Structure formats: structure tokens, C-alpha cells
Amino acid sequence: MMSRILVLYGTTEGQTAKIARAMAVQLRSSLIEVDLVRAGAGDPKPAGYDGIIVAGSLHAGGYQEPVVKWLRAHAAELEPRPTAFVSVCLAVLSKQAPARDEARAIPKRFVDRLGWSPTVIKVVAGALPYTKYNFFIRWVMRRIAAAAGGDTDTSRDYEYTDWRDLRDFVDRFAGLVTVRRELAS
Numbered sequence: 584m585m586s587r588i589l590v591l592y593g594t595t596e597g598q599t600a601k602i603a604r605a606m607a608v609q610l611r612s613s614l615i616e617v618d619l620v621r622a623g624a625g626d627p628k629p630a631g632y633d634g635i636i637v638a639g640s641l642h643a644g645g646y647q648e649p650v651v652k653w654l655r656a657h658a659a660e661l662e663p664r665p666t667a668f669v670s671v672c673l674a675v676l677s678k679q680a681p682a683r684d685e686a687r688a689i690p691k692r693f694v695d696r697l698g699w700s701p702t703v704i705k706v707v708a709g710a711l712p713y714t715k716y717n718f719f720i721r722w723v724m725r726r727i728a729a730a731a732g733g734d735t736d737t738s739r740d741y742e743y744t745d746w747r748d749l750r751d752f753v754d755r756f757a758g759l760v761t762v763r764r765e766l767a768s
């Protein structure tokens with residue numbers, strides 16, 4: 584029997600969707616069965632999965648509402664299996680250490696409040712798709728990027744996701760799921 588992993592994600596501008604798809608493709612190539620679900624588009628139940636990865640991106644310090652809703656409904660059922668929370672953000676790239684520390688503290692506080700102890704919390708750098716933003720968001724994001732010592736050319740998009748690091752994380756997570764299944768069988 585193949586292992587089954589749920590990858591549930593929330594996205595606003597699309598980078599977390601891309602990250603979630605990449606994780607799903609990689610897991611499937613390791614012969615793991617994957618359900619890739621956008622939060623809000625379905626209400627998958629944790630039972631029946633050998634591992635669960637939940638991913639969301641930070642906007643003004645919070646995650647997508649459908650992700651929060653799904654976790655509130657199911658946090659108590661997550662624990663017996665390996666689980667991971669993937670927090671996609673930009674602050675982790677800041678030249679200022681307190682901002683980077685906060686980028687790591689936010690997901691920890693988030694899962695603590697839910698009463699969920701994921702096996703892994705993975706902070707992933709997202710993207711700055713200036714050309715996809717409306718005028719106001721572009722202006723705000725440029726100011727934030729400038730203050731953080733980041734990229735400010737609004738005529739182009741920037742992608743910061745470290746795909747190799749993400750692949751290592753997915754490999755490790757798949758390993759946890761496989762080991763747990765073998766121990767249980």
C-alpha cells in the first residue's frame with residue numbers, strides 16, 4: 584500500500600500554490616499518493632492520511648482565512664501522524680535580524696494558538712510579483728522591500744523560493760512518513 588499525504592494550501596498571489604504543487608509532484612515521484620487541495624475548495628478529513636502538510640502565506644502578519652478555518656476545525660485530529668506547517672513569507676529575507684526572527688516566531692505562535700504541534704515548521708521565502716500587484720499594493724510592497732533592504736525594481740517580478748532547500752525538506756518529511764508506517768506495520 585502506498586503512503587498517502589495531504590497537501591493543503593492557501594495562496595493569495597500564487598506562490599504558495601506553486602510551492603504546494605512542487606511538493607506534490609516530488610512526493611508523487613517518490614510513489615506517495617498525494618491529495619493537493621486548496622483550502623476552502625474542499626474539506627479533506629485528516630483520518631486516512633499518513634502525513635499532512637499545510638501551507639499558507641503571510642499577509643499583514645496572518646494566513647489565508649480558509650487555511651485558518653480548516654486548521655481550527657481539524658487541529659485536534661492532526662497529531663498522531665507526521666505533520667508540517669509551511670509558512671511562506673518575505674520577512675525571512677530581511678536584512679534586519681528582528682524581522683527575520685519574527686518571520687520564524689509568527690508561524691510558531693500561530694500553531695501554538697491552534698493547539699497544534701506540527702512535527703516540522705518550515706519557513707519558506709516566497710515571491711515579490713510586482714507586476715501582478717495593483718498600483719497601491721505595488722507601492723506598499725516597494726516601500727516595505729526598500730526598508731528591509733530588498734529588491735525595488737517594480738517593473739519585474741522576483742522569486743526567492745529556494746527550491747533545492749524545499750526539496751530537501753520534502754525528502755525528509757517523506758522519510759518521516761515512511762518510517763512511521765513501517766514502525767506501525
Ligand SMILES: Cc1cc2nc3c(=O)[nH]c(=O)nc-3n(C[C@H](O)[C@H](O)[C@H](O)COP(=O)(O)O)c2cc1C
Nearest residue numbers: 595596597598599640642643644672673674709710
Ligand atoms: C499585501 C501583502 C502583505 C504581505 N504581508 C507580509 C507579512 O506580513 N510578512 C511577510 O513576511 N510577508 C508578507 N507579504 C509577502 C508574501 O507573504 C509573499 O509575497 C508570498 O510569496 C505570498 O505568497 P502567495 O503568492 O502564495 O500569496 C505580503 C505580501 C502582500 C502582497
